[in-house]
Amino acid sequence: MIVGTASSVGKSIVCTGLCRIFYQDGVSVAPFKAQNMSLNSAVTPSGCEIGRAQAAQAEAAGIRPNEHMNPVLLKPTGNQRTQIVLQGRVHDTVSARHYFRSYKETLWQAVVESYQFLATRHDVIVMEGAGSPVEMNLKERDIANLRAAEMADAVVVLVADVDRGGVFASVVGTLQLMTSEERRRLKGILINRFRGDPELFQDGEQWLEQYTGLPVLGVIPYISNIGIDEEDSMAFESERYRGAHSNLRKDSTFVGPPQIRVAVVRLPHIANFTDFDPLFLEPDVEAFFTTEPVALQRADAIILPGTKSTMSDLIWLFEYGLAAVIQQVSQMGRTILGICGGYQMLGQRVFDPWHQEDERHSECEGIGIFSYETTIAQEKETILVEGDLLAPFTGVSVSGYEIHMGKTTGLEQGHAFARVSASIGGPSQDHARIEGAVSDDGRIVGTYLHGIFHNDEFRTRWLNQIRQSKGLPPKDDKVVIQNSREDAYDRLADVVRSHLNLARVYELLTREE
Structure with missing residues (x-):
């Protein structure tokens, strides 16, 4: 011991x-x-x-x-x-x-x-x-x-x-x-x-x-x-999460300053922040956690991570002006991605009728980029999944896991992000379901899939989309996360x-x- x-x-x-x-x-x-x-x-x-x-x-x-x-x-x-x-x-x-x-x-x-x-x-x-x-x-x-x-x-x-x-x-x-x-x-x-x-x-x-x-x-x-998963938020004091960027590859090849800045909102009840570790391994990407509105405005992409208290953190986003910034940059063609609680926040409203997460509030306004709504349920969903992404990420297969108590409804009004099923014993198309939401151009994504960035092909496609929006050439070589681990x-x-x-x-x- x-x-x-x-x-x-x-x-x-x-x-x-x-x-x-x-x-x-x-x-x-x-x-x-x-x-x-x-x-x-x-x-x-x-x-x-x-x-x-x-x-x-x-x-x-x-x-x-x-x-x-x-x-x-x-x-x-x-x-x-x-x-x-x-x-x-x-x-x-x-x-x-x-x-x-x-x-x-x-x-x-x-x-x-x-x-x-x-x-x-x-x-x-x-x-x-x-x-x-x-x-x-x-x-x-x-x-x-x-x-x-x-x-x-x-x-x-x-x-x-x-x-x-x-x-x-x-x-x-x-x-x-x-x-x-x-x-x-x-x-x-x-x-x-x-x-x-x-x-x-x-x-x-x-x-x-x-x-x-x-x-x-x-x-x-x-x-x-x-390069190993950290246990709790004390990890934010480590070199990886302090926003420092290394311009050296593992083989010590100089690659120059980062070309893409990805801001992850450091929510008060942030959960599963290791979802974003693969971004810290990309040599031309500067990924960082922040609570500053100016940092979000200057970033090429904004990520809303998972949280143990969606409603409390959503209220916090509005109180500190971060929700307004996210709404603003969404109209400017910036890239935004929400995972789990962050996905729920991108919808119209979040309800908590049984006060599973927040004793003070039964509902609150969402950021409103997508049209769906989420209700915090009494039972938690924990499952490993795999499946295929839909347009505009057609052809990309992914795997990940879900941990959430929210039930998101109204997805039929927009475009789903993926079609997934439980990965235990192999995928069953009979039980496949649509998952998440994505804008027509792929700039804005909401998903329950933790570990989405650990899928090398998706991460490369997502980053190339940002590179091209900045007039940068796409990259074909991928960091293989499993090998890195x-x-x-x-x-x-x-x-x-x-x-x-x-x-x-x-x-x-x-x-x-």
């Missing part, structure tokens, strides 16, 4: 690296995170919803994701309320206070059941903690960290982020707040995100080992633009392997006590 001195110290990335290393070494391995709080989720082949980080870890481990890898997923909806996804299905939406008081044993039973499901099928389980294991005001109710380690009889490694500073105090403070039994499980310390010459930290390693009595199992260097997992594994005492890790895994 990998626990951390705090949130965002790199637990997810370390777990992903370990999953890849064990997979490379021929070990049957699976990831497990008992409880995750994140709006960045994924759909499993069985149509269940789990945290995006665990889906990435499963991919690194060479296996398909399933709901037992993240039995408890918490998705904040705003107003101190959280949707509980239990073993992949929506269980309830409650206040934080009600959650902590009422659900402890129900969720714990699911955690135990899911862990046992994985443990009987794999040789190694890489468990990830959540936040810090010693949040004293929450520790009695914590099911994600040391209680889970005890249940699994797991060896525990503590990860600390040296890049943020205070690494010695964070390690010692964490240990000080552990009980003697909890400390007995702790078998080592891992220092993460070290910049510069690792020899400069040798004195620090010695001090930590002498003071704590625990070995430092490795000092992992800072890895820039790691596999390369990223291998690159991460190489770095972790070369800076981790892997022999000691294997000794710990085969211990006899």
Whole structure:
């Protein structure tokens, strides 16, 4: 089990690296995170919803994701309320206070059941903690960290982020707040995100080992633009999402400044922001997240992403003048694309009669570019889909996944974006349905398909449309996203392997006590 001195110290990335290393070494391995709080989720082949980080870890481990890898997923909806996804299905939406008081044993039973499901099928389980294991005001109710380690009889490694500073105090403070039994499980310390010459930290390693009595199992260097799905919004502080653009290809070929600027609206309850990671890999594209109206006005394309609270974020768009900008640029021939909640926002109105997302409002005005309306339903749709795009993107096949509670109606009044069906067991045209909306010229698209930009052919066609509108030549060569992902997992594994005492890790895994 990998626990951390705090949130965002790199637990997810370390777990992903370990999953890849064990997979490379021929070990049957699976990831497990008992409880995750994140709006960045994924759909499993069985149509269940789990945290995006665990889906990435499963991919690194060479296996398909399933709901037992993240039995408890918490998705904040705003107003101190959280949707509980239990073993992949929506269980309830409650206040934080009600959650902590009422659900402890129900969720714990699911955690135990899911862990046992994985443990009987794999040789190694890489468990990830959540936040810090010693949040004293929450520790009695914590099911994600040391209680889970005890249940699994797991060896525990503590990860600390040296890049943020205070690494010695964070390690010692964490240990000080552990009980003697909890400390007995702790078998080592891992220092993460070290910049510069690792020899400069040798004195620090010695001090930590002498003071704590625990070995430092490795000092992992800072890895820039790691290229692996991030877990939560803290990722916006990373190099990838800060708007910086690299003018070097992977092979170090200079490609010059970006020619296309794509602005993604950073909604207050943004979800599944990794939908847009492929745009950050395009050498002539500058993709960035923003809340500034001026940035939207200057962009070549605007993307409205998914959100956990469509109505609240739609009201926010109007209050901050962003909706007016989107309406304005839509009349100027600019490219606009909405995904999931962003798709719903592009219609005429959004209704929430059962107050699934917003307790204060039952309906609100949409941006009004398309004529459809959306009603937030009581049941969530989670499904993997594949299909074919319609005019003007005819001839492009796509796959993706849907996670939404909205039912969009009135699509017959416009042009559909795609014809899709469930991808489990192969597409069935008998159950195919139209999906999304698209303007006649293809400039404006609305779709429920998360992962649409991971389809290389569509992404290239969409970007070429923008290039041609600017008088730029189209590009024929495509960035192959799946290859990029596999390369990223291998690159991460190489770095972790070369800076981790892997022999000691294997000794710990085969211990006899």
